[in-house]
Amino acid sequence: MLYVMSPKCLFFYTLQLLILLQAKVFCFQHKVGDLSAWNIPTAANPDVYIKWSNKTSFRVGDSLMFLYPPSQDSVIQVTPQSYKTCNLKDPILFMNDGNSLFNITQPGDFYFTSGEVGHCQKGQKLHIFLDGKGAIAYAPSEAETAADGPSYQQNFGSIPTASASSIRFSTVLGSLIVFANWVLV
Numbered sequence: 001m002l003y004v005m006s007p008k009c010l011f012f013y014t015l016q017l018l019i020l021l022q023a024k025v026f027c028f029q030h031k032v033g034d035l036s037a038w039n040i041p042t043a044a045n046p047d048v049y050i051k052w053s054n055k056t057s058f059r060v061g062d063s064l065m066f067l068y069p070p071s072q073d074s075v076i077q078v079t080p081q082s083y084k085t086c087n088l089k090d091p092i093l094f095m096n097d098g099n100s101l102f103n104i105t106q107p108g109d110f111y112f113t114s115g116e117v118g119h120c121q122k123g124q125k126l127h128i129f130l131d132g133k134g135a136i137a138y139a140p141s142e143a144e145t146a147a148d149g150p151s152y153q154q155n156f157g158s159i160p161t162a163s164a165s166s167i168r169f170s171t172v173l174g175s176l177i178v179f180a181n182w183v184l185v
């Protein structure tokens with residue numbers, strides 16, 4: 001029988017803690033619209049961004065990936081009023097590198113449009129909402145958009161995405177470590 005403070009037990013406790021901490025990271029990188037690019041919706045699918053946001057669940061810690069040719073488009077985060085009127089002046093955030101990543105760092109409403117003149121009027125805009133509890137939230141449809149409210153500056157950068165296989169592996173490995181720990185102690 002091993003003592004609780006033996007080096008083997010301390011190693012297993014530490015390893016178990018690290019595995020459990022890693023298994024709690026459930027951030028996802030959402031490719032906006034699940035399309036090859038952020039662009040003007042086609043006539044066949046004019047509500048592509050509304051439909052996509054309604055079927056996609058978002059959490060604090062997730063990120064939105066906007067892919068587009070940088071010479072042809074951009075993404076701006078705007079106020080609710082600017083979203084409704086397609087006003088491109090004074091955006092909250094301007095991204096134009098063609099591989100723009102927006103990190104969701106807090107709950108609330110987030111409004112995006114293309115930074116190119118005329119694109120927003122043709123439906124190239126996105127609204128998502130996360131409730132204040134940090135739980136999963138779905139984006140509202142156009143008919144459900146909230147009244148004008150405060151907007152927030154957001155940070156952006158790369159966020160690693162966890163694949164389903166790595167989460168399953170972590171869970172299995174964590175379970176094996178717990179079992180080994182139980183057997184040894």
